[in-house]
Amino acid sequence: MKKRDLWIIGCALALAAALFLCAKLLRAPVRAAWPATLAGVSVEMDDRVRAAGGAKLWRSLDSRRGDAPSTLAEAGIAEAESYAVVRLGDYFFVLPLTEAMDGATVTVRRADPEAVNVLALGRNRFNMLKADCPDGLCLTEGEVTLDNRETRPLQSMLICLPHALLAQMVGPDELLELLAYAEAMGETT
Amino acid sequence: MNEATKRLTLSALLVGVMLTLGYVESLLPIPGVPGVKLGLSNSVLMLALYWMGPRAACLLMVAKVLLSGLLFGGVTGMLYAFAGGALSLAVMALLVCVAKGFSPVGVGIAGAVSHNVGQVLVAVWVLGTSQLLYYMAVLVLAGVATGAATGTVAALLLKRKR
Numbered sequence: 001m002k003k004r005d006l007w008i009i010g011c012a013l014a015l016a017a018a019l020f021l022c023a024k025l026l027r028a029p030v031r032a033a034w035p036a037t038l039a040g041v042s043v044e045m046d047d048r049v050r051a052a053g054g055a056k057l058w059r060s061l062d063s064r065r066g067d068a069p070s071t072l073a074e075a076g077i078a079e080a081e082s083y084a085v086v087r088l089g090d091y092f093f094v095l096p097l098t099e100a101m102d103g104a105t106v107t108v109r110r111a112d113p114e115a116v117n118v119l120a121l122g123r124n125r126f127n128m129l130k131a132d133c134p135d136g137l138c139l140t141e142g143e144v145t146l147d148n149r150e151t152r153p154l155q156s157m158l159i160c161l162p163h164a165l166l167a168q169m170v171g172p173d174e175l176l177e178l179l180a181y182a183e184a185m186g187e188t189t
Numbered sequence: 190m191n192e193a194t195k196r197l198t199l200s201a202l203l204v205g206v207m208l209t210l211g212y213v214e215s216l217l218p219i220p221g222v223p224g225v226k227l228g229l230s231n232s233v234l235m236l237a238l239y240w241m242g243p244r245a246a247c248l249l250m251v252a253k254v255l256l257s258g259l260l261f262g263g264v265t266g267m268l269y270a271f272a273g274g275a276l277s278l279a280v281m282a283l284l285v286c287v288a289k290g291f292s293p294v295g296v297g298i299a300g301a302v303s304h305n306v307g308q309v310l311v312a313v314w315v316l317g318t319s320q321l322l323y324y325m326a327v328l329v330l331a332g333v334a335t336g337a338a339t340g341t342v343a344a345l346l347l348k349r350k351r
Contacts, residue, residue, distance in 0.1 A: 020326045155320065157321075
C-alpha cells in the first residue's frame with residue numbers, strides 16, 4: 001500500500017458521504033424502466049388479503065394528477081399504519097399492513113419470462129418468502145418492519161432485481177403523495 | 190513455448206479460476222448486507238491487467254461475465270455483472286496504465302467501489318428509483334473493505350511471480 005492509495009480511499013469515503021446525504025435529502029417519485037405492461041402477469045392472494053380489503057392496482061403517471069385524492073379513504077384504501085407498495089414496472093398495487101394481514105401471502109407470477117415471487121405479510125411488516133430468481137438475493141434481505149426501515153441497508157425496500165420487482169413500505173402520507181402521481185386501475189384478484 | 194500459446198493458456202487458466210472463485214463466493218454470502226461479496230475474482234482480473242494489459246483483461250472480463258451468466262446467474266444477471274465489470278475494469282485500467290503510482294491495494298479498492306457503483310446504477314435504471322442511493326453508499330463502504338482485501342491478495346500474487 002502506498003501513500004497515494006489514501007487518495008482513492010478518501011474519494012470513496014467522500015462519495016459514500018455524498019450518497020448518504022443525497023439519500024436523506026432526495027425523495028423522488030419512483031418510476032421503473034420496464035416492464036411497461038402487465039401482460040402475462042397474475043397476482044394471486046389468499047383469503048386473508050381479500051378479507052383485509054384486497055389490493056388496489058395503480059399505474060404511475062408522468063405528472064401530478066389534477067384531481068389527486070386528498071384522503072386515502074377517497075382513493076378507496078383501507079386505513080392502516082403502514083402499507084406495502086409492490087411495483088412491477090409502471091404498475092403497482094397497494095396492500096394495507098393491518099393486523100388482518102398477519103400470515104397472509106401474495107404471489108406474483110409472470111408468464112414470460114417465467115417468474116414467481118411470494119411475499120409474506122403481517123401487521124407493519126413483510127418479507128420475501130419465495131422467489132425463483134437465480135441469485136435469490138431478495139430472500140436474504142430480511143424483513144421490512146416499521147421499526148427497521150430507517151436502518152436497513154435497503155431502507156424500506158425489498159428488491160428482486162432479476163424480476164424487476166420492488167416492494168416498499170410506506171406510511172399513509174407517503175402513500176397519498178404516491179397516489180397523486182398515479183391512476184387507479186381497479187381491483188386485482 | 191510460443192508467446193501466443195502462452196497467453197492463450199494463461200487467459201484460459203485465469204478465466205477458469207475467476208469462474209470457480211465467483212461460484213464458490215456465491216455459496217458463501219457475507220451476512221448483514223445483502224448483495225455484498227468479497228469479489229476475489231477481481232484479484233485475478235487485476236493479475237490479468239498487470240501481466241497481460243488492459244485489452245486482454247477486458248476480454249477476460251467479458252468471457253467471465255458471459256460464462257458465469259450462462260452457468261449460474263441467468264441472462265438478466267449478466268446485465269448487472271457486465272455493468273459492474275466494465276466500470277470497474279475501466280477505472281482500474283486508468284489507474285494502472287495511465288495514472289501510474291498506485292499500489293495494487295489502491296487499485297483493488299477503486300475497482301471494488303466502482304464495480305458496486307456500476308451495479309447499483311443499473312438497478313437504479315431498471316427499477317427507476319433514485320431511492321437506492323442509500324444502498325449505494327453502503328456498498329461503496331463495503332467496496333473499500335472488500336477491495337482492500339482483494340487488492341492485497343493481488344499484491345501478494347504479483348510479488349510471487351516475476
